[in-house]
Amino acid sequence: MSRFLLLILITLGFQFAQSQCTPATQFEFSNFTGTSVQLNWQSTGSATFWEVEFGVAPYTQGSGGVIIATAANNMIISGLTPGVQYEFYIRSICGNQSSVFTGPLYVPGNYNFISGNVSYDVDMNGCTTTDPAAVGLQITATDSSSGIAFQAVTDVNGAYSLYVPDGIFDVSSTMLTSSITSSPVSATINFPNPSNSAVQDFCLTPIAVAQDIAVSIIPLLQARPGFDVSYDVRVMNQGTVPVSDALQFTYPNDLMTLLTAVPAVTASTANTLSWTYSLQPLQTLTYELSFNLNTPTDPNFPLNAGDVINLSASTYLTGADVNLLNNTDNLYQTLVNSYDPNDKTCLEGKTIAPDMIGEYLDYMIRFENTGTASAINVRVKDVIDTSKFDIDSFVPLSSSHEYYASITNGNEIEFYFDDINLDFNDATNDGYVLFKIKTLNSLTVGDSFDNTAEIYFDFNFPIITNTETVTISTTASVADPTENSILLFPNPSQDLIQLNSSYAINSLEIYDVQGRLQSQYDASTTDFESPISIVKLSKGVYFLIVKSDQGQETLKFIKK
Secondary structure, eight states: OOOOTTOBOOOOOSOOOGGGSOOOEEEEEEOOOSSEEEEEEEOOTTOOEEEEEEEESSOOTTSSOEEEEESSSEEEEEOOOTTOOEEEEEEEEETTEEOOOEEEEEEOSOOEEEEEEEEEOTTSSOOOTTSOBOTTOEEEEEETTTOOEEEEEOOTTSEEEEEEOSEEEEEEEOOSSTTEEEESSEEEEEESOTTSEEEOOEEEEEOSOOBOEEEEEEEOSOOOTTSEEEEEEEEEEOSSSOEEEEEEEEOOTTTEEEEEEESOOSEEOSSEEEEEEEEOTTOEEEEEEEEEEOOTTOSSSOOOTTOEEEEEEEEOOOTTBSOGGGGEEEEEEEOOSSOOSSEEEETTOSEEOGGGTTSEEEEEEEEEOOSSSOBSOEEEEEEOOTTTEEEEEEEEEEESSOOEEEEETTTEEEEEETTOOBOOSTTTOEEEEEEEEEEOTTOOTTOEEEEOEEEEETTSOOEEOOOEEEEEOTTTTOOOOOTTOEEEESSSBSSEEEEEESSOEEEEEEEETTOOEEEEEETTTOOTTSOEEOTTSOSEEEEEEEEETTEEEEEEEEEO
16 A cells, blocks of 8 residues: 555664554544544653554554654644544654553544435426436535535436445535526435435526636646647526527647547638537537647747647627626647646636636646555545635536545545545556636735646545636736637726737738628827727627738637
8 A cells, every 4th residue: 555645664673572562542533524534642651752653444453554754642633534434553762662552542433424315407397307307416415513514416317326434414515597496495414313314406597598608728738849739618598598509719820730629620720720519508628639739840830838838619609698708718838848747737827817806716736546456446635725716606517537526625626536446557547637716805006926737646645736826917828828829808808908919910800600890000190009998889799801922820818
């Protein structure tokens, strides 16, 4: 078995005279959360250290479990797998002598299981087996006394499962929109009960007609010059009515070459892929894309570490959509060379505009098993800075493998990939988790926030990711442009838009989503290095066609 994160081995190169060192007494546990436990004992005799050994029950002492040494007469052990019972043993260390091991102490003594299904009452006659499953919905069980929250996400069948200790729990579902209500809104479950298990289903019902489509780009690999890179593009119907529309994905075709698109595109141009889609409420579609990036020796458009590629995904919904901000997702991805495959990234970039204060940011944590054996369990821990983020707004979005999440100690989010059996071969040894969380409204321009994540493979010491720092800036979205690229910012915007181009612009035209010309500008009358007013435009999505000696490029922006 692998060693635990707090593993400290004390190697004593001599024989212990066990009869002269008395064992600890009153060996017991407290403060069990499902993922951590506090061990307590009383010291006796001349003991100066204690060794605790444990393993998954049934466990035989001395069979190669985890050994932890401490000079205190208590310790907190974290990284436990919820729903798994452990056996603990302890012995005293008295200088050059040791006592016999005492135990086992079983942790937890009681463990409880909550499960259920979540359905969407599409025909509004009560949830039945014919109604669609609510996929990717967050279910939370909160301990009424400690406030500790245990969370899970519904799977493709709308099912969820939660492991909780004894206590009284408030169980509820998290709605992505106020246009949908849940029955029940919440339920109280008291453990222990005779079976140590409970079933709680939820039925979701629309209470208003609302159209809300959300688009997101998920980078599955870091971008390295000359290598392949992959993305998932997700389209989710967060509204209450079916929607049929089109998805458009734009990429710099001079810098990257399309390899595969699944499902196949409906239409395409040199730098744009399009699909038509139909989505029922709470349904999600995923489009899998792979590209090959140019090398540093490309004769026309070389790529190097530090260059930025700009990708955009959007759907064409107009004013009927209740939230136009999430109809478009822009990804500014910085190229790297050699890199640590265990990392954390803010998908909005290292700078965000002031209008993102109080809005959601998307974070991806990637992990890769670079060891020599499969990882049976993987745990990802992210401590949220509650002086910068609203922990109550946390929403898990996506992952490479099935998992469940919990929030403990008020700000510690943990993602559990139990029985993942993550391989150690290059082709199958990686995974990720994606979530979103809102910044606080109290933040101001110039504020920054940084964060790291801890990744645990079985009982090994954690791998610490990079520190991801994000700054609020009035020049957010402006990155060093790659050759023959144009950046538009801020996006979305209410009054002005600005272009940052590596070459001279001759003219530009603004069209609405119906293809109607709204404005046009010429270099003889317009300074394209100055902001351009969009005050007269109505709220919605627009396309900006930029023409230069290098050709034509189409950008998209949202007028707030």
